[in-house]
Amino acid sequence: MMKKLTTSLVCCLLSGSLFAQQAPTDSTIIKQFFDMSLDKGQSYQWLRELTKNVGGRLAGSANAAKAVQWGKALLEQQGADKVFLQDVMVPHWERGAKEQAYILNGKQKIVVPLLALGGSIATPKKGIQAEVIEVKNFQELRALGKEKCEGKIIFFNRPMDATKINTFEAYGGAGDQRRSGANEASKLGAIGCIIRSLSSTLNDYPHTGSMVYATGVPLIPAGAISTNAAELLSKTLKENPKTQFFFKQNCQTFDDAPSHNVVAELKGSEKPEEIIVVGGHLDSWDVAEGAHDDGTGIVQSIEVLRLFKTLGIKPKRTIRVVLFMNEENGNRGGIKYAELAKQNGEKHVFALESDNGGFTPRGFGLQGASAETLAKVQGFKPLLSPYGLHEIEKGGGGVDIGPLAPQGTVLVGFKPDSQRYFEYHHAANDVFENVNQRELEMGAASMASLIYLLDKYL
Ligand SMILES: [Zn+2]
Incomplete structure (x- = not known):
């Protein structure tokens, strides 16, 4: 009995000291992401700009071009190391009169x-x-x-x-x-x-x-x-x-039109050649403001960059925010992005997409991860579950990041609660007013936290 007690005491002390070295730092940083996003977040105000000043933005439309300029300027303001556009030809379809x-x-x-x-x-x-x-x-x-x-x-x-x-x-x-x-x-x-x-x-x-x-x-x-x-x-x-x-x-249907993906980079300090993507799609259907689909994913991804910059966190790997074009009716932006990555010999280790609405975060779905990687990511649960992120499972990904799969990239889908998404999806009521500010901000902080952990431990 005594022996057993001593052993468990030693174990306890040992794990306690490990805890003292690592976990508080990580949990403190994750708390900072959430504090900063909820108390001084920018994503909600950016979503207002995108939905109200730009509005519906189907690929090939004048509004989609306006959204590209908006995204580029905003990413430049966040102090990214590099912001650039990728040319992509997109389908051009117009609804015409009601x-x-x-x-x-x-x-x-x-x-x-x-x-x-x-x-x-x-x-x-x-x-x-x-x-x-x-x-x-x-x-x-x-x-x-x-x-x-x-x-x-x-x-x-x-x-x-x-x-x-x-x-x-x-x-x-x-x-x-x-x-x-x-x-x-x-x-x-x-x-x-x-x-x-x-x-x-x-x-x-x-x-x-x-x-x-x-x-x-x-x-x-x-x-x-x-x-x-x-x-x-x-x-x-x-x-x-x-x-x-x-x-x-x-x-x-008109001839294909020129458009762009918008890309911003935070250069890695140790392994800059390894890239982690975080993104969503900039285009939306024409009939709504494209708030949940996918304005929320766009502003959350930009907020991830802002959180890293504001908190002075320097990632080991290069983090790329990608605002993809044309997810809704062609996925040409996602295809072009993967094509260029291959052409340029880039190594994409992870790609995280938020395109399931800006609702209360539940977790993440992983696609293409080895059993070992999945287990490692599931090992983050104690750090993430205080924020309601309980589901870290196989499956998920996203349409825009999908074409990266053949390059061995692990695809990660952000998973918010799904009960209300299809009340708004692709309809005229997908507007700013139907996005909850705290839910949106919790999502941005969740994404930043996972990226921070992936970069540090994988
Ligand atoms: Zn979408």
Whole structure:
């Protein structure tokens, strides 16, 4: 008993002395990140500037160009060692005049909110009016065959699965309707495609998002109606299967346009050739201010740089803040960034992306990490959990940083709480007012803390 006690006492003293050498320093620095971000943070005010002064900023638009200049100037003000632009050609699609849509039940006409999907063609000038075939998935559609679908509007009405705790899983499970619903409908002779918005609640906002036409299939226009409108259309169709739908879209695709990624560097003191990226995407859909998607990721990434500079923390490796262009409808910025990294022989060890909204931080997801690296990062939990960062798991990453994966870069996705994201995602209510200041600032400090630990211990 005595012996045992002595051993545990020695262990205790030993680990206690280790603790005295390392942990307080790290925990003090992490506390400073949070104190500074919450008490004297800049991210909220920057988000106001980006959302209110620039606004919606689809790649290829004048607003996207304005956002590039805003980001570059702001990063220069933070005292980065180097700020530069990377040229990238991006798709250029414009919505044009506001869409019109209504349900026609006999003589009754019910106007509903609709948004063209990004990349869709316009309807003919007079719009499209036809009977509606409602389906839940492609299998159900194919079973109907050409005879039932020819000349009709196909209505994809499969909701996001409400039972998924992580709403991104539910989003993933419903996404095929938006991405390729028009192609599947067109193969069976349909003349138009409408989808139930990919939103987790019943609301009146149509949620746009990108779709891509398949080659060799006639192009038909595709739009999204709000979840409430989808419920109403479904109910009306049950009462009257001859119900018709009308919609008119005025969108157009132009030639690719020149644009930029914005990059800022904090040069490493010991291993400057090893790079850690932190970023988000600067573009957003045209119909909203792009606050949660992804203004929050942009200002949090810039705040990481400011926190390091303000607290005088000199990283061993080079930290790069990257404001990627064109995540929403092409990912050309992410692809170009990885292409240039390879061309220039750069070594990217980690890339952290914030593109899941500016909500309460929960943790991080790692992709491409060895078991050893994952275990090391999970070893940071005692330092991070006082701030609510409990989830450090496999999986995650981000669209913009994805193309770095083949270069052996470990991809890290910042994981905030996901319950409210799909109320705002790609819709007109994704505005500054729907971002909570403290939640946003907690996210910036969380990201700074992880980068600090990754740089120091890996
Ligand atoms: Zn996004």
